[in-house]
Amino acid sequence: MNSLTKISKYSLPQEGRGTWHFGSYVRENWSLLLLPLPGIVLILMFSYIPMLGNIMAFEDFSPKTGFFSQWVGFRNFTLLLNSPQIGRLIRNTLLLNTMFIAATTFFAVGIALLLNEVRSVFYKRIAQSIMFLPFFMGWTIVAMVLYGLIDYDVGTINGFLVKLGMGRIIITDKPQLWPWILTLIRVWKDTGSGCIIYLAVLVGIDPQLYEAAAIDGANRWQRMRHISLPSLIPIIILLTLMAIGKIFYGDFGMIYTVVGNRALLYPTTDVIDTYILRALRTNSNYGLNAAVGLTQSILGFICIFGANWLAKLYSKARGEDYAIF
Amino acid sequence: MVEKQTLLGKIFDLSNHIFLSLFALFCLFPFWIMVIASFTDDMVLKIDGYLPWARKFSLEAYKWVLAGKEVQIGYQVTIFITIVGTVGSIIVMSGLAYVMSLKRFKHRNKLAFYVFFVMIFVPGVVPWFIVCRNIYGLKDNIQALIVPMMVQPFWVFVLRNFFASLPVELIESAYIDGASDAIILYKIVLPLSTPVIATVGLFMAVAYWNDWFLAVMLLDFAKFRPLSVIILRMVNNIQAIQQAMQQQGTTIHLENLPTQSIRMATAAITIGPIILVYPFVQKYFVRGLVLGAIKG
Numbered sequence: 001m002n003s004l005t006k007i008s009k010y011s012l013p014q015e016g017r018g019t020w021h022f023g024s025y026v027r028e029n030w031s032l033l034l035l036p037l038p039g040i041v042l043i044l045m046f047s048y049i050p051m052l053g054n055i056m057a058f059e060d061f062s063p064k065t066g067f068f069s070q071w072v073g074f075r076n077f078t079l080l081l082n083s084p085q086i087g088r089l090i091r092n093t094l095l096l097n098t099m100f101i102a103a104t105t106f107f108a109v110g111i112a113l114l115l116n117e118v119r120s121v122f123y124k125r126i127a128q129s130i131m132f133l134p135f136f137m138g139w140t141i142v143a144m145v146l147y148g149l150i151d152y153d154v155g156t157i158n159g160f161l162v163k164l165g166m167g168r169i170i171i172t173d174k175p176q177l178w179p180w181i182l183t184l185i186r187v188w189k190d191t192g193s194g195c196i197i198y199l200a201v202l203v204g205i206d207p208q209l210y211e212a213a214a215i216d217g218a219n220r221w222q223r224m225r226h227i228s229l230p231s232l233i234p235i236i237i238l239l240t241l242m243a244i245g246k247i248f249y250g251d252f253g254m255i256y257t258v259v260g261n262r263a264l265l266y267p268t269t270d271v272i273d274t275y276i277l278r279a280l281r282t283n284s285n286y287g288l289n290a291a292v293g294l295t296q297s298i299l300g301f302i303c304i305f306g307a308n309w310l311a312k313l314y315s316k317a318r319g320e321d322y323a324i325f
Numbered sequence: 326m327v328e329k330q331t332l333l334g335k336i337f338d339l340s341n342h343i344f345l346s347l348f349a350l351f352c353l354f355p356f357w358i359m360v361i362a363s364f365t366d367d368m369v370l371k372i373d374g375y376l377p378w379a380r381k382f383s384l385e386a387y388k389w390v391l392a393g394k395e396v397q398i399g400y401q402v403t404i405f406i407t408i409v410g411t412v413g414s415i416i417v418m419s420g421l422a423y424v425m426s427l428k429r430f431k432h433r434n435k436l437a438f439y440v441f442f443v444m445i446f447v448p449g450v451v452p453w454f455i456v457c458r459n460i461y462g463l464k465d466n467i468q469a470l471i472v473p474m475m476v477q478p479f480w481v482f483v484l485r486n487f488f489a490s491l492p493v494e495l496i497e498s499a500y501i502d503g504a505s506d507a508i509i510l511y512k513i514v515l516p517l518s519t520p521v522i523a524t525v526g527l528f529m530a531v532a533y534w535n536d537w538f539l540a541v542m543l544l545d546f547a548k549f550r551p552l553s554v555i556i557l558r559m560v561n562n563i564q565a566i567q568q569a570m571q572q573q574g575t576t577i578h579l580e581n582l583p584t585q586s587i588r589m590a591t592a593a594i595t596i597g598p599i600i601l602v603y604p605f606v607q608k609y610f611v612r613g614l615v616l617g618a619i620k621g
Contacts, residue, residue, distance in 0.1 A: 031507035032424060036436065039421030042476045045461065046453065047443035053452025066459065111348060114341050123342070129607075130349040133356060136600050138535025140557040144592045145355045147560050148362060148375045154585055156358055159374035188352060220337045249447065253538065257557060273450075280454055280542070293449035304445045 054297070057290040069287075076291035085275070086292070090299075093248060093271040096179055100186045100251070101243045107187050108194030109236060113228055115195065116202040117220060131192030139257040142185065146258055150181075175268040178259070182269065185254060197239070198232055205231050237314060245307035248272065248300040272296045363387070363590035367583030375589070386586035390594060393570040399552040403534060404598075406470045406551065410533040411526055414475045418525070419518075421476070422484035423510045428493065429500075437485070444478045454542055469543040470551060474532065480525045487521040488514055523609035527602065534599045552595045559588055 026033060057076055059069040080086050111131070118124045137145075149156045150171040158168040171177065205227065213223050252273030259269045261278075272292060279289045330338075358375050366381035373380070390396055424430055425437050453473075463469035491514065499509050515522065537553040544550065558565035566587055567579050603610075 029506070031505040032427070032430060035420035035506060035510060036424040037420075038417045039476050039481070040436075040439070042417065042472070043440060043443060043478075046457075046473050046476075047448045049460075050448040050453040050456050051443075051446065053456055054449050056452055056455070063455075063459065066455075111345070114345055117337070117341055118345065119338075127345050127349050131352045132603075133600070134352055136531060136603065137355075137596055138531075138537070138553050140535070140537045140553040140560075141592045141596055142355075143560050144556050144588060145359050148358055148589060149355065151374075154370060154374040156375045156377065159376050162374075163376075188355070191348070192352060219331070220334055257537065260561060276450055277541075280451065286451055286455065290449060290451040293451045297447050297449050301446050 054290060054294045056287055057294045059287050061287040061290065063284075063286075072287070076287045077295070079288060080291050080295065086295075088267065089270060089272045089275050089292075092268065093273075096182060096255075096269070096271060097243075097247045099179060099183045101240060101247075103183045103187050104190045104194055105236060105240055105243075107191045109198055109229075109232060111191055112195040112198035112202060112232075113224055115199060116228060117224060128192070131195070133192070134189040135193045137189070139253045142189070142254070143257040143260065146185070172262055173264055175265050178265050178269050182255065182258065185258065186251070189254075197235065201232055201235055202228055234318070238311060241307040241311045241314075245304035246300070247303055248296050252277070359589045359592050359596075362588075363586055363593045365586055367586045370583075370585040375585075383583075383586065385583050386590035387594075389570050389583065389587055390590045392572050394572055395550070395555060395569040396552070396591065396594075398549050399555045399569075400594075402467070402470070402549050403552045403595075406467070406536075407530050407533040410471045410475065411530045413471065414477070414480075414529050415522060415526055417475055418477070418481050419484055419488075419510065419515060419522075422481050423488055423506070423514060425481070425485045426488035427496075427506075429497070437482075440478050440481050457543060463543055465544055465547040467549075470536070470539045471533075473539055473543075474536065477529070477532075480528065484518075484521060484525060487518055491517055520609040523606040527606045527610060530602065531599060552591075556591055556595060559591060 053067060056067060056069070058071060058073060059067075060072045060075075061067075061069045115124055115128065118127070148154070150158075152158060152168060152170050152172075155171075157171070161168060171181075209227050210223055213227060218226065252271055255269055255271055256274045256277055259265050259274070273296075276289055276292055276296075279285070279292075283289075354377070357377055361377060361379060362370060362375045363386055364382055364384070365379075366383040367385065369381045421436075421440065425433050425440070427433060430436075457463040457469070457473060463473065495513060495517075496509055499513055500506070504512070535553055536551070537557055540551050540554040541557075544554075555565070555569050559569065563579065563584060566584050567577055567582060569591070570577055570582060570587065
């Protein structure tokens, strides 16, 4: 019976709209409607309802009255604009993320280009597997191992310095070093997984291009520079634009765990996310913290649209379709 | 391509291998320090620090770590949330993605936008925090570590794109033969999607295994903590090490504990199991990842 109705629906398409019945549609397609339901509910619970909860940014929030607390309009935002914090947070967020994007893209592309020139499959596979290892190391373990590397008393770096007959250095009280340390950690963690996508593009290049270039007398370096690299440009631009779209979020997991509660380092490492997270666990001014979060969401939203607009412009100029959405 | 090697080509190859090997060494170095230190006698570490070559061998740190009550519970918690979370998220996300990929489902674009919008307008962690704790009661319980991160929009789209690339005739002919969509998904679509399921599964498993965010936000006085958070507390807090090493019915004096080697031994046993999974899914991994990144 069930299958018969389906067949009739397929063979008689004109019947479709006129006789559409909600009840029979549900009965026939119950599993179609049931399958996505858990996902829909979870997204509603953990994304859309908190999104509505942003209303607390306009309230003098107290846990007792919940989301129906006293309305204060834009007071939290004026407080925010007048605080010296917000400028520093936005500057650090943008600066650190720019450094991360530039460094990780440079290394992922560079390593992919070099790996592509390796002829030994065995060497290539081993190198790639080793470079992929950091991907598995969670940020809390990274924080632990970093302690092992930079600690004043037992750290590896100071151990080397002592062996070389030099004095120990206190790395944790030099805020100016930390943007570079964090960038280095990102390069360490992301290069192996980041270069996979570029390698896949390189594998797809027509080998005849290389042969023709070789016959014309181009050496290995020139072939890499003039054939491999240009074919990566579109995907580099696309992935960079996607990263810029997310520039207000960045990887705060690393900063929160690695920097921890060393307040001395906040001037150069404190970003919007770490500030909110810390504030949530230490003070109870939820309204103000929500205002910081909502500001971030809105700036992020604008940024994503800007990046997508640029991606569309770029792909239009090339006559291809590269827009993110 | 067979080609005669010129001198220049040989120099290029050599420097290429040297550079790549150095970079691989840089990637490996922290693991090396971690493993070596975890097997080194604690007194040597306290005097000389963590150095990358073998010195006085000792298994003492592992004896402490594996006997510690908090670590044992942490292991169970981490394994539990990883298995339940990964399986659950594959089930939930593939159900969503399958329906989004169906041409015959009229509202698939509306559903896709519903999922997509939360990727571009991030809801904000403060209201999320309040809602989770005060309305859903996700506080100090195990589901707080699983449910909130079960659906990741990005991976839903990766799954949808893969499902959409499967031959339509296969799905539609089963539908016309009277198979319900649940049967089609579990008997036809998922068995054909091993590469993408392996990729998404690995990413979710790594995310659950290493997750500390949910535990930091939603656990206050719980008697259990995942391994990742036990480690986080150990970094700067020596009392946390003592607490983690506590065994049934004994008291431990801090001065007896090999604290420096325990730190690295705990890190090593945390990272071990998840790395062991990698070789099994490696062959699918590159394919799935590339597919997701290009079309996602």
